[in-house]
Amino acid sequence: MSLTPIQNEALCLLAAGYSRDEVAGKTGVSKSTINRWVTQPDFKTMLRNAVIQVYDAAIAELVSGSREAAKELKSIITDPDTPKRVKVSAIQVLLTTAAKAKESALEERLEAIETALDGNISSED
Secondary structure, three states, rough: OOOOOHHHHHHHHHOOOOOOOHHHHHOOOOOOHHHHHHOOOHHHHHHHHHHHHHHHHHHHHHHHHHHHHHHHHHHHHHHOOOOOHHHHOOOOOOOOHHHHHHHHHHHHHHHHHHHHHHHHHHHOO
């Protein structure tokens, strides 16, 4: 499906989280037209892919700042002038985040193992 410039703008706005009313107002297209576009299979697929790309970009932005955030937490923890309750909070954030990252890595490894096993089971049948 080839999009018109207005459809492309609507797609980008929808993917960025704007409501259909807001998209209609910004593009000058009626809400019923936006609703019709969103129900078209090709537009729906493009919108889903665009939302995934926006989400991936947001995650990449968070990840790129995570190293600086960890350094800042470490400096709070090691600063002798930081109150103990602030240090405890910083330590809790750091450890919780590290545990979640480890859990996520383990989940990815488990999914890879399950996929490999499913492939072997299918080929043996």
